[in-house]
Amino acid sequence: MSVKAGWGVGKVADRCGVKISTLHFYEEKGLISSWRNQGNQRRYQKDVLRRVSVIKAAQKVGISLEDIKTALSALPENRTPDTQDWEVLARHWRKSLDIKIAYLEKLRDSLTGCIGCGCLSMKKCPIYNADDKLAKEGPGPVLLEPMGSE
Amino acid sequence: MSVKAGWGVGKVADRCGVKISTLHFYEEKGLISSWRNQGNQRRYQKDVLRRVSVIKAAQKVGISLEDIKTALSALPENRTPDTQDWEVLARHWRKSLDIKIAYLEKLRDSLTGCIGCGCLSMKKCPIYNADDKLAKEGPGPVLLEPMGSE
DNA sequence: CCTTGACCTCAACTTAACCTGAGGTTTTAT
């Protein structure tokens, strides 16, 4: 009965299909955690795999690491998260996915008419001004703030 | 009948709701163009407004400037693009929007089950491996290439 | 004429999400 050995960073990286540097990075950002062995090497609990999977899944949905971190922080600290814990996250993100899909559908439906239309000023262009609130959770680094939201 | 005066960069920026630096940037990237007046100041044709609108609309859909540039290069050089020219673009992007929406719907439909599921290895996770081809046009800077697409 | 305001260029900074490499230690396999 050895004291729990945990996995090394290389193995985890391999199983997750990410680079070691990514795991270092996530740890630095507080998205995953590890303990160290005698020789200062990282050891991981096996649930890190699910964490990384979830991080990657959420990223695909366009959620930033920042927001993912926030969501993950809702998981219990003291015990290994169970299925129910994870499903809370899933439901949460499902919602924002629904919103995003609705947003894109709206965009799609106005795209053709809009690009062809006569609105030479973006001030009145319906596509340009399509509810920016929704776009905030949108396609990553969109830093523009067209209509003076303040 | 003065020789066509065109618009100054400040006016265009104002009408488009973007910063002057953005127009400089777009020009540098070859997305828009201008000529210079006597004093080396930029002058724009009025169709630059539509160009910028289209650039911004496309960005909202998650298309990169790189791809937008490619699409814009299909516009006629010699004459001012007409409605039909623009509609070709719109149709093109509508298609990729359809694809993206379908992708997100697929993600959404597997999200809950997937996060809660027992796949501890991302190698077999359906959400992680949901057709990466579609994700390529996806949420901006997603640089990961999980399943060795080459 | 002279002062603003608009414009010019060019270099450097910004954010997100990592990656790369150098230089050094630890673990593992032979």
Place this chain on the structure above:
DNA sequence: ATAAAACCTCAGGTTAAGTTGAGGTCAAGG
């Protein structure tokens, strides 16, 4: 026992899409 593989830290690089600022020129109004 020793070489190779795996790991460590830390600094600096990368891409996208701009933004900011310095230092200088141009144009318009009084």
